[in-house]
Amino acid sequence: MPKSQFIDPAKVRKPGKLELGSIDLNVYKKSFAEEKKIFSKKDFLAIYNNMQFIREFETMLFSVRTAKHYNGVDYQYTGPAHLYIGQESAAVGMAFSLTDDDQIFGSHRSHGEVLAKGFNAIRNLPEKKLEQVMKEFLDGALLKVVEKQNKTGDIRDLATDFLLYGFMAELFGRSNGFTRGLGNSMHVFFTPFGIYPNNAIVGGSGGITVGAALYKKINKKPGIVVCNFGDGALARGPVWEALNFASQDQFFELWEKGYNGGLPLIFNCFNNGYGMGGQTVGETMAYKIAARVGAGVSPTNLYSERVDGYNPLAVIDAFKRKRELLKANKGPVFLDTVTYRYVGHSATDSSSYRTMEEIDAWKAVDAIQAFRDKLVKNKVEKSDWFDAENEAIRARITRIMKLAIDNEISPRIDPAKDPDAIRKYMLSNTRIEKRDDRKPDVNTKLEANSRVIKLKDKVRFAYDANGKEVSKLKVFSIRDALFEAIINKFYTDPTLIAFGEDNRDWGGAYGVYGGLTESIPYHRFFNAPISESAIVAAAVGYAMCGGRAIPELMYCDFLGCAGDEVFNQLAKWQSMSAGVLKMPVVLRVSVGAKYGAQHAQDWTSLVAHIPGLKVCFPATPYDAKGLMNAALSGSDPVVFFESQKLYDMGERFHEGGVPEGYYEVALGEPDVKRTGSDLTILTVGATLYPSIEAAERLQKEYNISAEVIDARTLVPFNYDKVIESVKKTGRIVLISDACERGSHLNDLASNITRLAFDYLDAPPVIVGAPNSISPCPELEKFYYPQASWILDAVSEAILPLPGYTPAMNFTKMEKIRREKLGI
């Protein structure tokens, strides 16, 4: 909400009519004579070759999936097969004119796009570069396999074998696959050829491509981004979020010179008429013509048009024209590329929802045959040539397939030999101080920032020399600590960007970013629409392309809105790429309080459950700054939880307060905040403070000495300190604001039981929020664990406190009763 923009009541209330303009449908009309001026014979034949390659490749896959053999070779493929047969011309048209700087992203049905873009790269990349790619990838492992058989001496021919082999090995789950067989059919990609992740979540690439396009724009990288998806994906909320996120007014109206203008992004809908079996026109959608969607996003209608995907030349023409719009900073654009698939959605689909008549009608206008007929008719090549070409393609696919299914040449990765074979890719654990060496783009010197100046006067410890608590206005708080870490990184890593709802002028809903706007330009620090899914997905795309991002979710409760993006995208691309991609994203998530059932939940446990994410939840300024510094210097996605109860909190534990200089607190190391000998209390997040209070009461009233350990991080987690403590005390209470059922505390408790069973005098006891909604602020003392709850739990389940009357019920029978009721 920049003040420079004025919402004028006279203007918005004025009567009138909105004219939507018009959207072109299948306007390509060039004659062959005109086409011949654009394409050489070589081009025409390459287009044919690429389409036929896709068809034969998919025919092979269909055959080994259903008939268990292909061209005389037996093989049983059991994985997914969402085939491209029928859609080849659309993919080749999409990819044919792309450059080496361009990136494509796709869906579960993207084999054709992978091959088309791969062939495009093999045609366009300099031979030296091609050779280098093949030699460097997996230390030349793939090259070694294919060069034994390919004696043509032609590097591009060899690269064709390389592409087919890497792809097939990936499909068949072999370690020579492009992602070591960990990606598989629905996620094949190979970034050196501009092929970026294909996504098995329908529409999953939507927001990611926005991030990729942002990366190009913000870091001034050449090329465009193509987001390929099916018409079924137009029903997905995240896709709509992505369309809007990519088209925001601020790019045109607020971003600075040099960064002003639209994103270099083509939303390309391969519209085959079906979302699985649901017919998008007439059944499951209302747009009738998918190209209409552009009109719902911006006054440019996203330059939307429908293209005949059954004519590869029409698609090439459209992509060339759209590229010009992107060059002129008018992106993003939208294409409705009409196509059709002959085979089912997957190998098990018997096409019960459509007629043979319909399939035959499309086969009658088959794009490959029609293109061949056109070339023969116009005497580009004779019919025999095409027969020979088809045979050569078939022979080559057979030859490469034999390599890819050979267990000696192409073994699978072996978790029996190396138990960490897959696990080792979950996190990259690499230190990356900055992702580029150029000078960071900032408005002022760091020292000139008004908040940086103000912080110099703040007291960096919570208590003064007399032990008196410093006032909230004067104390250096957690919000200051986070600011200090983040602004520092903005001045270190030129690729760092931060965005979220109300980040800029507002200063972030909780004031962490106050003062940042004056130092950091729009293109590095901007307000996002209320689109949690796109916020996280854009960060994922931005990071996988080479940048570092700090997206923010204003409330932890909104994690659900970005569920797929956090759980399937942010968490998985490092491992699904077998370590090729890095994901240095710090997702700031603010845990609410006082705002009721949908704004006050601690969902750390949900996130900790998903492999591939680091999870931390600091409770002190010292830890907040140190952990943020560490998170921002790593290579992994970190979900960084912050408690709204604690933004004001000063440093009460670390001797000497919060250092002004740079330091890191390693992720995964719990911290002893209070020493004791009779009882261990392990805390997560804000529950540190009631735990300290409980420890003091236990000491004073019952002479029980409690040690309080702040987990600080849930993933990773070093158990050493906790086990050491339990060996001393023999008793442990674990506490967090998360609902008790399924809380990560149960995981910690079960591991502690295993690791220190012989030292425990009583089972670990969990103190969490009840399995209920978080109520109004006046009732929060019955929801968030209080200091007294720890005493209640200790007295009931660990060590009866003489004369103590508990308020909360920790009896076993009550637990059983509640569990029986599901509460």
Place this chain on the structure above:
Amino acid sequence: MIYDVLIIGGGPAGYRAAERAGHKKMSVVLFEERSLGGVCLNEGCMPTKTLLYSAKLYDYAKGGSAHYGVTSTGAKIDHAAVVARKDKVVKTLVSGVAAQMKGAKVTVVSASAKIVGKTANGFAVAANGETYEGRKLIIASGSAAVVPPIPGLKEAVAAGVALTNREILALTKAPKKLIVLGGGVIGLEMASYFNSIGSEVTVVEMMDKIGGPSDAEMCAQLQDIYTQRGVKFMLSTKAVGVNGNKLAVENAAGKSEIAADKILVSVGRRARTAEINTDAIGLFTERGAIPTDEEMKTNVPGVFAVGDVNGKSMLAHTAYREAEVAVNVIAGEKDVMNYNAIPSVIYTNPELSSVGETEDSAKKKGLKVKVVKLPLQFAGRYIAENDGGKGFIKMLLDQDGIIVGACIVGNPSSEMIYGMAIAVERKLTCKDMAKVVFPHPTVSEIFREAVISQI
């Protein structure tokens, strides 16, 4: 004043808890609306044993001792006198309990008690128009006979035709014809008594065996013995109605009616929770009982439930142990209840005694057990005193050779079974047990025979 412990119910669970707590110097109030001693002393274990002893003497006198060369003539049993003696025994026992309470400085309130609610320091219980406050509350309110919803049964109870254990023990005139509805422990013991003193007894049982969960083979032998003595058993038979003094039943053969002077309703017992206002403190109840954990804690912190009211075992000796556990836990001493080694006895003639697993229960749990079965004749004393007796022992060993259960049919197994209870509770193997020297000659030597057979 605030008491340390309030105890509702003066049966075995309640009075044992009161006595233990008193000895631990806690201030205790015990509420009991009837006589101290509960069902056990007043209308259960003890009075039935009194009756059964008279019946046993009468059995011998009227011809049972002829095998041993002892005969008598003109033997008679005076049921009214038997009942009078029973009342005397009960009185002695009840006053014994009262003396115990005095010794333990327990305040006994002879009135029905109702839970009022929680207080700042614990709980409030009202009785006799007064409110008592205690830091801890032990609920030992016991159980009552279930009167199932059979059409006409309620009316028959009102008319005095149908009786529960309470009323039948007060009968001064033996019924000519008696129907025992429910062939469990109570039903069989009463059937045994009235059979001995000449009543025509029919046992109607819904299951396909008598004796509840006791070992099937043992129960079958008992059924044979009593069939020979004239008791009629109708198994797999459901009571469907009571009309006057006729019981309508239904089984595979169809519907029929049996006439009787009295009908004993002994189909089971229900926990007494409705009577004491458990809702006032949010006590969790399930099928009327108050579930407890192994420390006898209920779902309300500071409230314990012991004895029949928790629905776990419904035996006086279980109640004693549960009461001890509860008091120990209240005193801060670690203690837990173990139900694996609770002995149970049916005091028929011969007696049926069991502890731990049976073949059937082991099978249901999927435990692989070895069954060691020996006739009691292996113990010489048994032959000497049980002419023609067919008693046997079964001992169950788990895969590690640990004794996990035993049952004996034969006399005096009720006095012997604790030996096997020790083995089960302490998880002893045959090798462990074989080191124990048994007095000779005793029927107990059968244990030694059984364990030695496995070494």
